[in-house]
Amino acid sequence: MKKNDLFVQGNEACVEAALYAGLDFFAGYPITPSTEIAELFSYRLPKRGGKFIQMEDEISSMCVIIGASLTGKKAMTATSGPGFSLKQEAIGFAVMTETPCVIVNVQRGGPSTGLPTYVSQGDVMQARWGSHGEHAIITLTASNNQDVFAMTVEAFNLSEIFRTPVILLFDEVVAHTRERLIMPEPGELNVVKRLKTSVKEGTDYHPYLPREDGRLPMSDFGGVHRYNVTGLMHDMWGFPSDNPKIVYGLIHHLVDKIQGHTKEITMVKEFFVDDAECLLISYGSSARTALHVVENRRARGERLGLLELQTLWPFPVDTVRKRCAPVSYAIVVEMNMGQILHEVKKAVDDPDKVFLANQINGSFITPTDVLNILRIIQGKGT
Amino acid sequence: MAVRDYIRERFFPHIWCPGCGHGIVMGSMIRAIDNLGIRKNDIVLVSGIGCSSRICGYLDFHTLHTVHGRALAFATGVKLSRPELTLIVPMGDGDACAIGGNHLIHAARRNIDITAIIMNNSIYGMTGGQFSPSTQYGDFATTAPYGNIDRAFDIVKLVLGAGASFVARTTAYHVTSMIKILEKAITHKGFSVVEVLSQCPTYFGRKNKFASAVDMLKHYKTHTTPIGSKEKGKNPDLIERGIFFQEERPEYCAEYEKIIEKASEGG
Ligand SMILES: Cc1ncc(C[n+]2csc(CCOP(=O)(O)OP(=O)(O)O)c2C)c(N)n1
Ligand code: SF4
Ligand SMILES: [Mg+2]
Numbered sequence: 001m002k003k004n005d006l007f008v009q010g011n012e013a014c015v016e017a018a019l020y021a022g023l024d025f026f027a028g029y030p031i032t033p034s035t036e037i038a039e040l041f042s043y044r045l046p047k048r049g050g051k052f053i054q055m056e057d058e059i060s061s062m063c064v065i066i067g068a069s070l071t072g073k074k075a076m077t078a079t080s081g082p083g084f085s086l087k088q089e090a091i092g093f094a095v096m097t098e099t100p101c102v103i104v105n106v107q108r109g110g111p112s113t114g115l116p117t118y119v120s121q122g123d124v125m126q127a128r129w130g131s132h133g134e135h136a137i138i139t140l141t142a143s144n145n146q147d148v149f150a151m152t153v154e155a156f157n158l159s160e161i162f163r164t165p166v167i168l169l170f171d172e173v174v175a176h177t178r179e180r181l182i183m184p185e186p187g188e189l190n191v192v193k194r195l196k197t198s199v200k201e202g203t204d205y206h207p208y209l210p211r212e213d214g215r216l217p218m219s220d221f222g223g224v225h226r227y228n229v230t231g232l233m234h235d236m237w238g239f240p241s242d243n244p245k246i247v248y249g250l251i252h253h254l255v256d257k258i259q260g261h262t263k264e265i266t267m268v269k270e271f272f273v274d275d276a277e278c279l280l281i282s283y284g285s286s287a288r289t290a291l292h293v294v295e296n297r298r299a300r301g302e303r304l305g306l307l308e309l310q311t312l313w314p315f316p317v318d319t320v321r322k323r324c325a326p327v328s329y330a331i332v333v334e335m336n337m338g339q340i341l342h343e344v345k346k347a348v349d350d351p352d353k354v355f356l357a358n359q360i361n362g363s364f365i366t367p368t369d370v371l372n373i374l375r376i377i378q379g380k381g382t
Numbered sequence: 383m384a385v386r387d388y389i390r391e392r393f394f395p396h397i398w399c400p401g402c403g404h405g406i407v408m409g410s411m412i413r414a415i416d417n418l419g420i421r422k423n424d425i426v427l428v429s430g431i432g433c434s435s436r437i438c439g440y441l442d443f444h445t446l447h448t449v450h451g452r453a454l455a456f457a458t459g460v461k462l463s464r465p466e467l468t469l470i471v472p473m474g475d476g477d478a479c480a481i482g483g484n485h486l487i488h489a490a491r492r493n494i495d496i497t498a499i500i501m502n503n504s505i506y507g508m509t510g511g512q513f514s515p516s517t518q519y520g521d522f523a524t525t526a527p528y529g530n531i532d533r534a535f536d537i538v539k540l541v542l543g544a545g546a547s548f549v550a551r552t553t554a555y556h557v558t559s560m561i562k563i564l565e566k567a568i569t570h571k572g573f574s575v576v577e578v579l580s581q582c583p584t585y586f587g588r589k590n591k592f593a594s595a596v597d598m599l600k601h602y603k604t605h606t607t608p609i610g611s612k613e614k615g616k617n618p619d620l621i622e623r624g625i626f627f628q629e630e631r632p633e634y635c636a637e638y639e640k641i642i643e644k645a646s647e648g649g
């Protein structure tokens with residue numbers, strides 16, 4: 001094997017990628033199936049002067065990375081279902097204060113303690129709406145180690161560009177599958193640095209005053225400019241305000257800066273979609289199964305295609321609508337009761353041609369699970 | 383510098399009720415910082431949610447107003463990232479000891495160099511007078527209309543047990559000694575807790591038959607005594623005030639620097 005060829009778990013690929021993206025600060029609390037991420041960072045981060053802290057729970061892990069990020073550090077936390085629930089209030093604080101940070105949720109079976117060591121994709125909607133109040137969020141996912149790497153780097157980039165928390169929604173199968181990872185060379189993937197203000201020391205800095213392009217340059221908290229950060233509705237100074245005009249503007253800004261850039265944020269992978277009669281739509285580890293089905297059926301001359309979603313939120317409505325328009329039917333392949341299915345049905349012109357192939361018992365979804373649905377749709381019985 | 387120089391005047395008038403003790407604590411904090419001569423740019427204030435936590439917005443430091451109970455966790459992120467800064471965390475008794483109790487004991491255990499100022503008014507002020515973990519047995523609150531049956535925390539003992547390396551108690555009446563204690567707490571390298579009994583005339587006062595804020599301040603005068611005084615022997619119900627504990631112990635950020643050294647040696 002070459003020096004850049006690694007044989008690792010998905011969790012390790014995520015760690016390598018975060019370091020590649022310039023991670024300075026990690027905080028976490030142990031939980032299966034994400035724990036390896038914390039363990040690896042406790043070893044790797046101090047080697048390069050970075051900070052690792054094991055906190056007393058997931059709530060404080062989320063809070064501590066926000067504090068670190070404000071001071072100018074690239075910061076991340078990792079967890080799974082129960083811990084993801086606990087982080088929600090502070091994720092909303094990061095949304096409101098526009099603090100870049102990355103949250104990994106390695107999905108396992110829920111609700112509650114559920115199936116701690118088994119796979120699920122049940123947190124898709126929680127990623128979108130887990131924190132209270134009107135807001136927008138970015139959520140990325142991946143189906144293999146190489147993509148875990150790419151999406152992790154992308155998560156850091158998007159969090160800096162849009163000054164927002166970004167959720168990496170992995171799952172147990174991806175996190176624990178050992179496979180090849182070709183480490184990109186430094187510079188091979190784009191790494192976005194924090195946009196810092198050019199306002200000089202001694203001159204007033206407005207933390208929430210957008211530039212012409214809508215971006216908000218940051219000043220390291222605790223540095224040369226003194227300003228206020230609050231989870232209350234606030235003005236361009238960062239001071240609390242309940243002025244309806246300011247509140248209206250802030251909510252619009254927080255939502256529009258993400259929803260208005262859906263095209264830019266959306267990443268998908270397409271396999272045999274151009275002439276597909278039947279389109280599978282999938283993401284995360286389920287997309288591995290979906291791809292297997294598509295390749296097998298193609299070998300037999302059946303016109304199946306796969307649209308693999310890498311961005312879940314903002315939902316790639318236009319891409320999904322466009323790709324579904326020409327097909328006779330679409331099947332959403334996922335490990336929940338249809339969380340993305342409903343989004344696809346909303347996006348397409350004819351929701352009746354969208355079906356669900358799923359698995360919810362903790363087992364990884366198999367080609368048979370998909371083929372059973374395919375047979376029913378094709379009128380071939382079960 | 384003058385007190386005015388530390389205040390963000392455009393955010394006045396403040397939200398506190400007339401007679402509230404929190405303003406006295408803010409004033410004492412400013413004087414302590416001024417006496418120590420720490421630059422405004424070197425001070426970070428992190429707070430949670432509550433009447434007490436509003437101190438943040440009014441002061442011209444780096445200020446971070448976070449979520450209820452979690453200020454110490456946010457402060458830990460700032461401190462560990464920039465250990466050269468002076469971190470002060472003004473908190474309410476509910477904020478610090480109920481929803482944030484876990485973070486309080488763990489910050490104490492780590493001995494991270496942060497000064498927590500717990501403004502104990504024995505009530506949830508901001509939400510309108512519900513009992514808190516420091517409301518005494520038998521006291522009244524909007525959620526204890528028949529008298530409180532919960533036992534109160536002794537905050538000093540709580541944080542001592544958790545490992546805080548500087549522990550003190552004072553009151554809004556004893557301003558001169560509060561300033562001195564705050565100076566020492568801020569200078570102390572490690573986790574410092576200063577409990578300040580701070581009156582809430584609007585809710586605690588009204589519910590518990592205090593006629594005015596002045597009455598409550600007088601109560602702090604008559605019902606407290608310096609640590610180790612003879613008075614305490616005569617009247618065990620008196621609440622002791624002063625510095626209970628101060629010890630130099632390895633501080634968290636300094637310990638982490640050693641980890642970085644150790645890890646880097648391995649190459
Ligand atoms: C998660 C959460 N729960 C509850 C509240 C409501 N709340 C706001 S302040 C507060 C208590 C304030 O009491 P304390 O911390 O003692 O501060 P004080 O107002 O008395 O100074 C509560 C319960 C909240 N903001 N967030
Ligand atoms: S409610 Fe009580 S604690 Fe809050 S400002 Fe009024 S007096 Fe102070
Ligand atoms: Mg209180």
